[in-house]
Amino acid sequence: LDSLLQEKEKWLGKVKCNKNTMGVTHKKTTNKHLNTKRGIDAECKKKEGGRGDTWWTFGAFFILAIAVFIPSTLGQKVVINIDGNWSPWSTLASPCNASCGGGTQVKVRSCTNPKPQGMEAKDCEGESRQYFDCNTEPCDMQWSEWGPCSAVCGRGMKLRYTKCAKVRNGPLYTCEDDQYFTHTEECNSWNKTGCPSPCEGYECMDFGACVDVSSDEDPAVECACQLGKIFNEDQTECVDPPPPTPSERPIPTMKPIEKQISVGLTRTASTVLIIFVTITLCIFAFFKIWDPARVIQMNMEISLVCAHLCLLYPADSQMIWLCRMISILIHLFFTTCFVFMFLESLHTYSLVAYVVKRDGLLTRWQNFCTGWGLGVGVTLITVAFQYKNYGGEYHCWLQMDSYSLLLAQYAPITTMVILTLTMIEAAGAAEYRKLPGIDTRQQTSAKIMQRSNLVIMPLCYISFMVGTLAEYEQNFGLYGTFTVLNGILGFTIFFFHCTGNEKVRAKLGRAYKTIIKKEKF
Numbered sequence: 351l352d353s354l355l356q357e358k359e360k361w362l363g364k365v366k367c368n369k370n371t372m373g374v375t376h377k378k379t380t381n382k383h384l385n386t387k388r389g390i391d392a393e394c395k396k397k398e399g400g401r402g403d404t405w406w407t408f409g410a411f412f413i414l415a416i417a418v419f420i421p422s423t424l425g426q427k428v429v430i431n432i433d434g435n436w437s438p439w440s441t442l443a444s445p446c447n448a449s450c451g452g453g454t455q456v457k458v459r460s461c462t463n464p465k466p467q468g469m470e471a472k473d474c475e476g477e478s479r480q481y482f483d484c485n486t487e488p489c490d491m492q493w494s495e496w497g498p499c500s501a502v503c504g505r506g507m508k509l510r511y512t513k514c515a516k517v518r519n520g521p522l523y524t525c526e527d528d529q530y531f532t533h534t535e536e537c538n539s540w541n542k543t544g545c546p547s548p549c550e551g552y553e554c555m556d557f558g559a560c561v562d563v564s565s566d567e568d569p570a571v572e573c574a575c576q577l578g579k580i581f582n583e584d585q586t587e588c589v590d591p592p593p594p595t596p597s598e599r600p601i602p603t604m605k606p607i608e609k610q611i612s613v614g615l616t617r618t619a620s621t622v623l624i625i626f627v628t629i630t631l632c633i634f635a636f637f638k639i640w641d642p643a644r645v646i647q648m649n650m651e652i653s654l655v656c657a658h659l660c661l662l663y664p665a666d667s668q669m670i671w672l673c674r675m676i677s678i679l680i681h682l683f684f685t686t687c688f689v690f691m692f693l694e695s696l697h698t699y700s701l702v703a704y705v706v707k708r709d710g711l712l713t714r715w716q717n718f719c720t721g722w723g724l725g726v727g728v729t730l731i732t733v734a735f736q737y738k739n740y741g742g743e744y745h746c747w748l749q750m751d752s753y754s755l756l757l758a759q760y761a762p763i764t765t766m767v768i769l770t771l772t773m774i775e776a777a778g779a780a781e782y783r784k785l786p787g788i789d790t791r792q793q794t795s796a797k798i799m800q801r802s803n804l805v806i807m808p809l810c811y812i813s814f815m816v817g818t819l820a821e822y823e824q825n826f827g828l829y830g831t832f833t834v835l836n837g838i839l840g841f842t843i844f845f846f847h848c849t850g851n852e853k854v855r856a857k858l859g860r861a862y863k864t865i866i867k868k869e870k871f
Contacts, residue, residue, distance in 0.1 A: 431468030686725030
């Protein structure tokens with residue numbers, strides 16, 4: 351209150367009244383409302399008359415009442431609290447307490463920015479110290495000794511690790527945390543003389559035996575197949591070896607002059623055979639002899655002539671389809687020829703063994719259909735399975751490179767040869783009871799046919815085989831043999847077939863008596 355009164359007096363002292371000028375001079379020009387005349391006069395009147403002091407006294411006492419009486423009435427005091435706050439961390443830390451192996455440094459701060467003040471002021475929260483690792487490098491880090499090899503008598507791995515001292519020049523311990531390192535390295539504990547053989551306890555597959563093939567560096571074993579066995583493709587089993595695969599046969603060749611001579615000989619021989627057999631066919635056709643025996647021999651002769659006509663045709667092996675057709679026809683005609691030879695032996699057996707009185711077991715048409723039917727059937731079955739193998743790379747004779755086709759060609763023909771020989775032997779090996787009323791002339795012809803078949807059939811079979819080999823091997827000597835055999839075969843067919851028929855024999859006998867002995871009948 352006193353201070354307020356003093357302030358008032360100071361302010362009022364600054365006002366000077368001048369009645370002559372009826373104005374006031376104010377040192378502060380900021381209070382512009384006092385520059386007006388009305389305000390100056392009023393202020394002077396207050397100073398002169400004393401009315402203004404009354405109002406100022408009343409205000410002072412009012413303020414004093416508020417300042418003194420109100421706090422005492424409430425019974426309280428005014429208290430101020432200031433919370434504490436941290437000072438910045440110290441810039442420099444304390445020295446490290448260890449020179450190696452890991453030490454600690456400390457930074458500090460204090461709760462003085464500001465200090466806590468007042469009855470209810472709060473202290474600083476948090477740590478007053480910070481700790482930092484220092485000089486963490488080991489005092490003396492070293493590698494340990496190598497550990498043992500992980501494999502016994504073999505290749506493995508060995509290991510070593512770091513060891514550290516906690517104080518300089520102190521005892522070594524296994525390093526910890528990020529100072530622990532390991533180092534691995536390959537090792538080999540194999541000793542060929544000191545270690546046991548790796549075959550001990552090792553089991554191989556069936557028919558296999560363990561073989562120790564260890565070196566100075568490593569143990570090793572192998573399984574070897576025994577008793578003629580070999581490994582399969584994945585080397586897991588011992589199996590029987592496959593049959594040896596023949597190497598590809600080179601195409602045989604002949605000198606040009608030898609080839610020309612061979613071709614000439616072959617065609618000459620085939621021509622001679624065709625001539626003899628054709629004469630035989632013409633003789634029987636002239637005399638109009640068509641009995642069952644003659645029908646069998648005639649069809650055999652026709653099939654043989656057709657086969658040799660195919661051999662005479664100059665087929666080019668480069669014309670695949672034509673060469674293949676010639677090879678198929680040769681197979682057909684030779685097979686049919688041997689079928690009719692078998693039917694001839696069956697016919698002679700039925701007469702010589704007194705099975706029938708005349709004309710054999712089969713009629714003319716039965717013999718014709720059986721002979722050609724079997725020949726065509728065997729050939730068609732073979733063609734169905736081996737069509738692409740017919741014909742050769744350098745000839746059009748029967749092919750011998752394919753085992754399947756070779757078997758299909760020779761097996762039926764060889765079977766017919768064996769059956770023919772069996773029937774001939776059966777007809778002449780035993781004494782049979784004579785059949786009353788048998789045709790003795792046909793029986794005599796049958797006996798001649800029986801003996802002639804023993805000559806013609808082997809000659810035809812050998813000629814067939816030699817001709818096949820001559821073309822396949824391109825051998826000059828075989829071509830010569832084939833030529834001789836064909837000439838003998840043609841003459842033999844002509845002679846025995848003409849003399850074996852009773853009607854031709856009668857005709858030739860009369861001709862002999864007429865021409866040679868000049869006898870008249």
